[in-house]
Amino acid sequence: MPVDRLLPTQEAEDLIALAREVADKELAPRVAEHERSETYPEGLFARLGESGLLGLPWPEEFGGGDQPYEVYLQVVEELAARWASVAVAVSVHTLAAFPLLNFGSGEQRGRWAEDVLGGRLVGGYSLSEPQAGSDAAALTCRARRTPDGYRISGTKSWITHGGRAGFYALFARTGPGSNGVSCFFAPGRAGGLTFGKPEKKMGLHAVPTAAAFWDDALIDTGRLIGEEGQGLQIAFSALDSGRLGIAACATGLAQSALDAAVAHARERTAFGRKIIDHQGLGFLLADMAAAVDSARATYLDAARRRDAGLPYSRQASVAKLIATDAAMKVTTDAVQVLGGAGYTLDHPVERYMREAKVMQIFEGTNQIQRLVISRQLAR
Structure with a gap:
């Protein structure tokens, strides 16, 4: 049954109504089959982006909806009520966009923000490693600076949209200690980047969770977000x-x-x-x-x-x-x-x-x- 919500503006009410309409038309009819067959909903996240639902909490200057977080979260709740896998992936996409939109340079935001918020680049958040989950400071994936860019080596795990994302908010070690971790807007495809088979999970079957293997993969220096050592x-x-x-x-x-x-x-x-x-x-x-x-x-x-x-x-x-x-x-x-x-x-x-x-x-x-x-x- 629809939740009776207290919303701050008429615009927010309209957004919730839009989210319900999209969820009822695009999500609810497909969820059972995709979850049962463990198949990815091709094109769905692009349609969510086209409808404006992937950029709600971000400023209009970046292509976002400039909505309060309380409104964005209630949209996520509406999506989750129809299809949890999709809602989790939307939440992770917002999480992956956070470094770019809050710490990225003007040039970086100008280069990527509209594609991210429009759903043309769907994001994954790549922090965890096989031996560094809750203890993020223990990560070992390394980014070595060279004249050509950063060479990335190591394994990242438990990535929602792993192997499917257009970019990853990647955290890798550029130096020792807790101040030696840096953040990168990493491409979804790169020479030397491969992915493991999707994890066999209890649920959330329609969107893959996979490990990423970086084998001396090269990414350009312009993909460093913030300063070296600012990653954590x-x-x-x-x-x-x-x-x-x-x-x-x-x-x-x-x-x-x-x-x-x-x-x-x-x-x-x-x-x-x-x-x-x-x-x-x-x-x-x-x-x-x-x-x-x-x-x-x-x-x-x-x-x-x-x-x-x-x-x-x-x-x-x-x-x-x-x-x-x-x-x-x-x-x-x-x-x-x-x-x-x-x-x-x-x-x-x-x-x-x-x-x-x-x-x-x-x-x-x-x-x-x-x-x-x-x-x-x-x-």
């Missing part, structure tokens, strides 16, 4: 916004699970009554609704702080923690409400449950979110 600063500032994107994805997924459970409970009867009228199940649905509403409230609170220019790092971690834990619980409970039917492939709630799990893991595990929150409290 860029990465961590981007991740606060990325966590909000995942919180919105999780909320949309949980809303769909709640809607499916309520619809079933209104139709199914037991002992002469609709099962929603049995207190035991009605209370379960009430708890599910409270969890979804709480998740939405926490990500909107963090987004409004971001829009106001206030510190929001702790609130972003809270939102990611609350929303993804809520999605895991609500999707699990939705399977329970549907009973045996919920455990079959005939109903999407089993897919929702599988998709929810990874949201507690990427963009910083929920254990890392608790670490971020507790360290800020300690200060």
Whole structure:
């Protein structure tokens, strides 16, 4: 069912209506087949870009929609309510664009920003490595400066859109220590760059997650974003916004699970009554609704702080923690409400449950979110 949203402007209401229309026409009819067959939705991200939905939080001068983050995130939630894989990829695309649009030079933004925000260059975020996930400072992929440019050598892992993206926000080591990591706007294709087979995942099957292998690949010096050694600063500032994107994805997924459970409970009867009228199940649905509403409230609170220019790092971690834990619980409970039917492939709630799990893991595990929150409290 459509969520009754409090939006700041008529323009924002129109954008949400557009997002719902696009999601209902382009996403909802295709999701089941693509997720079942694990096939990529060719051309879909270009159409999202053409509709303006990939550039919403960025300034108009770059080709963006100049919308508050709270509006952008509610668009992401609408997409996630129809197709979680696509919404996650949209969130990752925004995360990958962050270094270019916040730290790139005027020349770099002029060269690439419109293609990025228009969906002609879809982005992947390439920070993690096989032995450097939560501990980003431990990465070993190296960028060696030469007279011809940077030579990149090493392995990056867990890249959403890996092998499909038109560019990667690549973080590689240019020197020792935590101040020795740099950020690059890396091309999606380069000599010496290859990709592994897509990971076999529990869910989110339609958009690949893959490792990248850089074998002395050459990229030009004009693709360095910011200064050498600024990479971790860029990465961590981007991740606060990325966590909000995942919180919105999780909320949309949980809303769909709640809607499916309520619809079933209104139709199914037991002992002469609709099962929603049995207190035991009605209370379960009430708890599910409270969890979804709480998740939405926490990500909107963090987004409004971001829009106001206030510190929001702790609130972003809270939102990611609350929303993804809520999605895991609500999707699990939705399977329970549907009973045996919920455990079959005939109903999407089993897919929702599988998709929810990874949201507690990427963009910083929920254990890392608790670490971020507790360290800020300690200060």
